[in-house]
Amino acid sequence: MSPRRRARIIRVVQYAVLVAAVGAVALLTDWSRVSDQLFNPQAAADxxxxxxxxxxxxxxxxxxxxxxxxxxxxxxxxxxxxxxxxYRWIATIYIEFFRGIPALLVVLSVAYAIPIAYGVRIDSSSRKHRSRSVRCPPRTSPRPCGPASRRCPAARSRRPGRWACLTRAR
Incomplete structure (x- = not known):
């Protein structure tokens, strides 16, 4: 078998595996839950x-x-x-360190590690609406959920895990 033919067969197998993986993810996704969480007009209006x-x-x-x-x-x-x-050494060490680590790691360290190390607190008011919309769907249940009496179907749901009604840590 020629190298060109072998490379072509390997590429076709890789494409087949990719299509199978994407198909599996699409079939195993709970699309009703995705639409309830991501396309929630009430949460967008809030x-x-x-x-x-x-x-x-x-x-x-x-x-x-x-x-x-x-x-x-x-x-x-x-x-x-x-x-x-x-001065050159300090600059070189600093530049090469931050050039060598992923940007996501820098963002996470600024967001979590530095506030913990120095005892500062990140204001959580910007997370209020996002966490409420993820935590509970539109108010349809008669039973309160959480400390602010937000209503959530998980309080009466027979399917655990369908909606995660979590209380906010104070």
Whole structure:
């Protein structure tokens, strides 16, 4: 068998495995639950008044991150160009460390590890609407769920795990 034919057979097998995996995921997905959680017009309507504030927060955080990034980047570039060997080493170690780790790891460490290490608390008010819409569907149940008397069908559901009504940790 020629190398070209062998490569073609391997590629066809890889495509078949990919199609089978995508088909399995599509068949095993609970599409009614996905539509209830992701395409919930009531949750979207509840979040609509907060969108202007979220927009301005995004602009503010973007400008802040750009300013800090530009300042630190310029400082590190000047340190790399310095004639002082210690400054070059510090800049090189810092740059190579952050170049070598995934960006997601940096984001997670800033979001979780640094607040834990320094005892600061991230404001949870931005998570209020998202957690409520994920926790409970539109108010259809007569029985309250959670500390704020939000209503959820899990209180009367015979299918455990259909809706996860969790109380917010205080």
């Amino acid at each position: 979040m609509l008044p907060d969108l202007p504030r979220a927009f301005w927060n995004t602009i503010r955080y973007t400008l802040g991150a750009f300013t800090v990034g530009l300042s630190v980047g310029t400082l590190l570039a000047l340190m790399k160009l310095s004639t002082v060997r210690v």
